[in-house]
Amino acid sequence: MSKNVQIMINKPFWLTKSSLGFEQSRQFPQLDSKETVDICVVGGGLIGNFIAYWLSEMGISVVLLEKDLLASGSSGRNTGFILPGTVEHFNRSMTLHGKEKALAIWKFTERNFDQMLGIIKDESIDCDLQENGSLIVASSKQEDIELKESFVHLSASGIQVDLLTSSELEKKFKSDQFFGALKTKVGAGIQPVKLVNALSKILSSRNIKIYENSPVLDICEYESNSLQIVTEGGTVDCAMAVLATNAYTSQVISGFDDLIFPFQGQAFVTEPFPSSIFDEVVYANYGFEYWRQLRDGRLMIGGFREKDGQKGEGFSTEVNSELIHGLYDYFYQLFPKVERVPISHAWSGTMGFSKDGLPIVGNTKMPHCFVCGGFTGHGLGFASAIGELTAQVMVNGKGDASELFHISRFDGG
Numbered sequence: 001m002s003k004n005v006q007i008m009i010n011k012p013f014w015l016t017k018s019s020l021g022f023e024q025s026r027q028f029p030q031l032d033s034k035e036t037v038d039i040c041v042v043g044g045g046l047i048g049n050f051i052a053y054w055l056s057e058m059g060i061s062v063v064l065l066e067k068d069l070l071a072s073g074s075s076g077r078n079t080g081f082i083l084p085g086t087v088e089h090f091n092r093s094m095t096l097h098g099k100e101k102a103l104a105i106w107k108f109t110e111r112n113f114d115q116m117l118g119i120i121k122d123e124s125i126d127c128d129l130q131e132n133g134s135l136i137v138a139s140s141k142q143e144d145i146e147l148k149e150s151f152v153h154l155s156a157s158g159i160q161v162d163l164l165t166s167s168e169l170e171k172k173f174k175s176d177q178f179f180g181a182l183k184t185k186v187g188a189g190i191q192p193v194k195l196v197n198a199l200s201k202i203l204s205s206r207n208i209k210i211y212e213n214s215p216v217l218d219i220c221e222y223e224s225n226s227l228q229i230v231t232e233g234g235t236v237d238c239a240m241a242v243l244a245t246n247a248y249t250s251q252v253i254s255g256f257d258d259l260i261f262p263f264q265g266q267a268f269v270t271e272p273f274p275s276s277i278f279d280e281v282v283y284a285n286y287g288f289e290y291w292r293q294l295r296d297g298r299l300m301i302g303g304f305r306e307k308d309g310q311k312g313e314g315f316s317t318e319v320n321s322e323l324i325h326g327l328y329d330y331f332y333q334l335f336p337k338v339e340r341v342p343i344s345h346a347w348s349g350t351m352g353f354s355k356d357g358l359p360i361v362g363n364t365k366m367p368h369c370f371v372c373g374g375f376t377g378h379g380l381g382f383a384s385a386i387g388e389l390t391a392q393v394m395v396n397g398k399g400d401a402s403e404l405f406h407i408s409r410f411d412g413g
């Protein structure tokens, strides 16, 4: 039935005129000269922009180089959730990392949330912020048990969370498909490209030079304590560099194939739906599927990575229309009373999954070249705080909670 639903535009919605008011296009020149700065940031997504933001707060001179356009990577292709925690439910995070570390990671993401919203408000950034918390819904009895276990540990640690029963969810959504839910106070939806563009304007006003269409081709240890970053049109001489290239890190520097690997994610948005159904951003089926409703009523839905088998691995950003149609059907099966509206835009993006599901911050085999990546589908949940942490690690050798994400955890295998 959904095969009849036409996908109107194969383009990430956030980058289009319908969402931005203009088509995202080049805002900064290509590098065609030699620059000399303290630090070169490679990658013009959310993370590169936040790292540059925090470095500039410390008075460091920075050049930012982007291969294509700002936000042309995953930062312009996500669904815009700022969530607490990691890709795993909290009970699983405790099993994987131990309770103390799992809690420290959760608190780090809560700090990120406060920091991001603080910057958005202080800098008067219009990025369509919808600040209504998140709902993690259970798609099976087992998932409900795990969410209840997560609730017990989180609330005992003073984290603001609530449980919703299946009948409360049935009343809220007119759907009997959910077994329960964990509601977190922390959680919001944004238009991520508006945020990237606004950050880049702040950087420009601080005399940070940004270059687009300037792929980094090589990084040379130029002298004992400096680097030369090479692009086709020019070079940047710097004391340090940081790769904010997430999924693409292994294309820029060797040694990262097993640490950060590319994984494709699919998403779509519908035409505006006339009534309000979802306030919170919603994460379902262990986070494999997720949806939200935008201010204008559009329903934005992502996921089905698990239906893609091995094919999801790799750098392709081709839309998989079979998965998009499957996702559309999946959504309306969950909400049979919701009238179907056509898909307006569908797209895919390349996420950078790390070996252990946690971000990776630290130096590469070149001591002055750092990396910050591997967000495993949760980059917005870390963006500002991990940008600040990376700036601290580069400048001071360590930062608040740097042990949580330091690359040295992989030393020795």
Ligand SMILES: Cc1cc2nc3c(=O)[nH]c(=O)nc-3n(C[C@H](O)[C@H](O)[C@H](O)COP(=O)(O)OP(=O)(O)OC[C@H]3O[C@@H](n4cnc5c(N)ncnc54)[C@H](O)[C@@H]3O)c2cc1C
Pocket: 042, 043, 044, 045, 046, 047, 048, 065, 066, 067, 068, 069, 070, 071, 072, 073, 074, 075, 076, 077, 078, 079, 080, 081, 082, 083, 214, 215, 216, 217, 244, 245, 246, 247, 248, 251, 252, 264, 265, 266, 267, 302, 303, 348, 349, 350, 351, 352, 373, 375, 376, 377, 378, 379, 380, 381, 382
């Ligand atoms: C469908 C989908 C839905 C998602 N939903 C969410 C969500 O709701 N919430 C959430 O937290 N996360 C979500 N994510 C993940 C999120 O988008 C990422 O974690 C986040 O954008 C990572 O930001 P980044 O800046 O590290 O990476 P990117 O945005 O990918 O930026 C890396 C940049 O590096 C540039 N680059 C690469 N190579 C070079 C080079 N040689 N020289 C110069 N530049 C280079 C790229 O062009 C790119 O712009 C989703 C992802 C997808 C695909």
